[in-house]
Amino acid sequence: MALSGACRDLTILSVTEAGPEGGAHGCYYIELANPGLGSAVAGQFVMVRPACFGQDPVWPRPFSICRLTPEALTLFVQTCGRGTDVLCRLVPGDAVTVWGPLGQGFSLEPETPTLMLAGGVGLAPFVEYAATHPAPANLALVFGHRQPLSCYPFAEMANVVGRAEAFQENSPEDLPRFIELLEAKVAEYAGGLIVACGPRPFLMTVARLARRFGARAQVSLENRMACGVGGCLGCVEKNALGQYVQTCTQGPVFWVEELQLSEEA
Amino acid sequence: MALSGACRDLTILSVTEAGPEGGAHGCYYIELANPGLGSAVAGQFVMVRPACFGQDPVWPRPFSICRLTPEALTLFVQTCGRGTDVLCRLVPGDAVTVWGPLGQGFSLEPETPTLMLAGGVGLAPFVEYAATHPAPANLALVFGHRQPLSCYPFAEMANVVGRAEAFQENSPEDLPRFIELLEAKVAEYAGGLIVACGPRPFLMTVARLARRFGARAQVSLENRMACGVGGCLGCVEKNALGQYVQTCTQGPVFWVEELQLSEEA
Amino acid sequence: MSVDTSVRLPGMPVKNPVMTASGTFGYGLEFAPYGDLRALGGIVVKGLSLAPRLGNPMPRIAETPCGMLNAIGLQNCGVEKFLRDKLPRLPWRETPIIANLYACDADEFAELAGVLSAQEGVAALEVNISCPNVKAGGIAFGQDPAMAGKLAEAVKKRAGDKPVWVKLSPNVTDIVSIARAAVLGGADALTCINTLTGMSVDIRSRKPRLANVIGGLSGPAIKPVALRAVWQVCQAVSAPVIGVGGIASAEDVLEFILVGAHAVQIGTANFMRPDMAFRIAQRLPELMAELGINSLEEYRMSLLV
């Protein structure tokens, strides 16, 4: 754990919409100036509270660290509700309180062939993962997405990692083909390391495949969080022993065999 | 009554801080584009709800019409809490819902020597009053204020009206002298028309003096309002018969003899 | 897709479930400039008493997080003036006008019901047994099952063919027991909920923000409490329930219908913007179409538990 020791009042450096001009894809890069959060492990997250939240909504919002440097913390955010809408409408200079890095990030094994499986906005933590990996040639990326590819930081990553493949799901019929692709990839990396982030059904598929092929795999959960620091017991997931563990402190990244992943979260 | 018939979704044209550079005086001009509210009687008000209020605060906020033209509705706003803070931080293009003109404005008697008594932000409706008065030479203004004079639209008004005097209250000791000034003025205009807007204690002084000198006087109340349209019965004031009347529909401007003004509101 | 927003309430055709809540929509007329009153599913007017009532001293309202407190104290023009000056100007042939009754004891309630039930323009009687703002009686009716039952009975006897709705208070240990008693007493429908008792103070002046000290809390803040109450009551009684409490969008309307409400009332949200109820009534069928809901009767109480 690398808690910074305080909530930081940061200011917005930039909010940039990603993707083809004129489209309303809801994908944004948010840069915060001089984060002062120390260093992070990819897969860790921050809690974010814009000043304009006031008392409603009450909860801050969790976001993966997409990129952290001493100069800027970058988040990659997809709007999907009130909080993200507000966040993506902020302008440079606006005040945002941030705390973190929080939770447990992904394992990073420089020598191990590593497969990154990302679904949609789940690509965010892998930007940091690739950027901090000492041997990115050992990394492969399979990325499933719905919005146009240019909405996501895919091209930048493809330049850095050994292999990168994107699969666009345009209709429900594409899903079985995507799962086939995942299956082949998980089989291929059964002896390596698999790290995954994306919607819950996606992670459940990854977990199932990893179990099937005996692969070492980690998934990053996005459970509802109120506090993000282990204080509310709202974000729990059932572990292999049938006990509820906090995903904010013991996760969000777990080895698949640590958990009993179920439909609900 | 000149209800427009609908709530209008307007956009902010400009938000300009008034007063000496660098000071934090909290006085702003807010311009809204193409109001489409028809015409107003000075002293009428609008209800204002910035989109970013969301569900908190629940109430819109009432503001006097400071100036209304087909191109722009101008409000003169002093920050004093959450809602006005938010309003004065809006930027051009932001969405604000507005309805009005609401309530009863000031009497306007072109030929009658008319004394405008304004306290602080209570100067707002008199900008419209002077601008729409056919014979502004018949108007006199006495303006009491705490912030530097350049925070208020005083200079512009002084150019237009027959006479204008400002009195800055720097300390509580100044109050008796201000009341003396008011007394002299009310006495002078006892045969004319007096119109007043400002903090409640100020209006109570005006009402007392008007009664004493038998002057015809109107005061504009700023009672707490939830709806602004006569629907909640929250904004009432006791009338001369001891009944509660809505200040949003039967006011905010009343003849002083219509009311039993008390400390509370 | 064309959807069916109509709902069945006892003795009353209702074209859509979006009504307005008593005390938050004046006598209806105040809101006519902001929309077509005939587009609403119903209008519940400000609480009426036999004689006009002055109401409580000022201040009567205070803002709270996502809500507000009120202690209006049932100020109203009295039933006579309402029938003479207000009702005739309301579009009662197209939109059910529901009278909200307030009185200090069962006899007075019955008398008021007698007067109102004789009016063609009144579609139903909503009995406010739960107003926390009136010292004499007021809340006691709504907090005791036996009294609630007796009151429902007394009103029902004098209501003729008008449906009687009993409006429940959330300020009770067991709202279901009150609901059951009201239905046994003869209530044709239940309105859930009135305001929660609350308070607000000013740390500078050291005074309560309401002259009455205590007031009723309403607005989005109380929506979870209202939803819970509606759900519990719908599980327990078969009489239709009209849901009210914090509703401020078409989505909120569907939440109440999902847990079992037949109709809803928009209250404090009318203050957020005066066209709110009209907007919600207009948006509802669009939202239903988006969600593939053909009819509200089918959607109602379909919560998966």
Added chain:
Amino acid sequence: MSVDTSVRLPGMPVKNPVMTASGTFGYGLEFAPYGDLRALGGIVVKGLSLAPRLGNPMPRIAETPCGMLNAIGLQNCGVEKFLRDKLPRLPWRETPIIANLYACDADEFAELAGVLSAQEGVAALEVNISCPNVKAGGIAFGQDPAMAGKLAEAVKKRAGDKPVWVKLSPNVTDIVSIARAAVLGGADALTCINTLTGMSVDIRSRKPRLANVIGGLSGPAIKPVALRAVWQVCQAVSAPVIGVGGIASAEDVLEFILVGAHAVQIGTANFMRPDMAFRIAQRLPELMAELGINSLEEYRMSLLV
């Protein structure tokens, strides 16, 4: 101006009235990175039971307007593990650590009180008679004066020299009768209030947002209800009251003290930002100085009514 933030609570010196509420501050340690635990007036830890409890299934929390619902279901590590692994790491010599007790019946409560009262590091016992999230027993204690009184008595008997606080539920018709009964039973102080029962649903999936269907509403939304409860209880009993419900600023703290509370607890606001309680504790004396309040003892219950 130097102001006096200390307050007197039975058997406990308290340097300032800003405590943290059970279930919203973990075991305290989770928040240590965000402030100095010794700066707080007290820490009430997550509800403890004799045996560890698994808690309710997911999802357990949902956001609501200016508030949230929870149905954690008293998940906790059990009293033994708390005493072994958590308490020794807390700064109990500098800041009172209050254990929050949960059990299914009076005997279990008494046994738990026996274990906890033997601990030097425990400053007081707060008895949760009001948790709405546990089906067995749970809320019944908190809704019936007789049971509340008996429970207070049972705990007090085994509490040795530790003060016993009874935490009241707002989900009752008459909170004052429960308060009186608890004090008669032996409660040294009362904590007001626990969460309101509420519900939230998803109109798309048609499912409740909490697996438990019903949960407890907390946060700024309920502040007016909490303030009213504290005021009513303070008018009726002389035992000290610890106010809780929606407090999110130093101004809010003064509101509760103004209506009569001796101390307060910060709950849901700790989730808004994890340094919230620390910030409030730090801001309070500044605010007092601004308002010319020399001591809280003097300000307490000075509401002008």
